Amino acid sequence: MTQQQASAALGVSRPLLVAIEKGTREVRPEELVRLAEIYGKPVNELLRSAAPPVGIGGQFRTALGSSPDADELSRLISRLESLADDYVDLIHRSGGTLPDRYPAVRDIRHLEPEQAAEDLASEERNRLGLGDGPVPDLRETLENDVGLRIFVIPLPSAVAGLFVYIELLGGCVAINAKHPPERRNWTLAHEYAHFLVARHQVEITPVRRAPRAPEIEQFADAFAASFLMPRSGLTRRFHELKRGRGGKLTPAVLVQLAHVYRVSVQATTLRLQDLKLIPAATWNRLSDHNFRARDAARLLGIESPEPTSDELPLHYRVLAAELYAEGEITEGQLAGYFHTDRVGARTLYESLMATRDVAADGSSQVIDLAESPA
């Protein structure tokens, strides 16, 4: 809604509305109530003491330019902006600061992308103490140990993820909730690469990379492969699995490796090809034979990992729950931060603040870690 439309709906001149919004003219209660109706926002939200600090739409304008999904993306970027505003508001209320252990931005200009990606992925794994094994929960690692803010929201199917750096929040990533967990992991690692080398450039990551994509995209994909499937660990596991099958390379080996590393069979196969552990055309041959990774996994009794339904970063959810537990916000405000209704907020609160343990008789018991706040 434009200011012209809003001022007409409020029955005041546009300059007067601007003055109200800037705070140079005190708003009357009835005007505020009407403004909340016009903007479709709670009065409580309009009265937040911290000014809405996050304006990311402008940063994405150029990146959106030629996208066929520009309109839908623009709407979703507004949603991300609103979530980021809520996040900043929570931090303001809690009087806290965001956790971050951000490494300095790495300059990869004039370096060969594949090698630079391999080197940086190895450094990052060492820095985060990940060894050379699979990352059990990539989202948790990147949220808690790196300090990225990760949102899982439905994006257009052709878009894998978004990255934007917001001064008050740090590196923010949105990954496509419609995609399977394996693809989400890849996207997360890809966006992490952008964070490491081009933190101040917004990124819209398509599912399929254009044939002449910029070098940074090649770098980000190579980083994702190296970070998720480090050379030494993958090589060792590959040989172990192959030995277990009498030295033969079978699709089952690829499916099992993909499951262990929580990535797609295609990503695993291409990584093994790059490492020259399998013939260069293996993935093409599998595709030619109409190989279906999900069916193969099912035959092997391998369950696909459950996708997380948590739209909001864990740190965000915990901040909101703690504020509610301390009686600093109401149940209605908690529901607003959780973007659900009150009963949904109660359920989510309980899951965050209670932990299941085993009683002496072996039955499970819920231990409430917070005084119920009401």
Place this chain on the structure above:
Amino acid sequence: MADRQLLLDACVAINLMATGRLDAIASAAGVTFLLLRQAEAEAGALRDLVGDELVRTPIDFTPHVHAGTLRVVALVAAELPRYVECARLVDDGEAATIAAAANRGVPLATDDRKARRLCADLGLPAPVRTLALLRQYAEEADLSRTDVRSLLLVVQRRASFAPPRADPDSPWWQGYFDDLT
């Protein structure tokens, strides 16, 4: 319709709606419930198990409005300044309920800790809680232990409600769950 009125905030309204016995609870308390439009808008949905699936059941106050046990009301102009003042601190539903309670001299019901604190700061009488209303209803209706437990279980399950330990009726609630654990 009873002469006495009680303003419900959204959290208490949700809990009472979860019982499916709002009319009887109003009758036991000898009140007509009032619900501000802002609180009505925040009620959302209960959760019900249909087969193995948890489904949302939108809360609809209409039958109780028709029965005359609940009235959905709007703020009047004189209440807007207090409403906006309260909305700086609490959500719109709580703010509207507190503003109306302050202006009309009508008691209110809320379990919300921050809202209760705000009532105290404004010098309003201590709000009624969900459990007090349920307990009064259980005693007035002379419900059996089994019936009371069913009533409380349905609030716990459909509304995800857990009373705070600070609630003076918390031991009463807990007494019905002790032999379930």
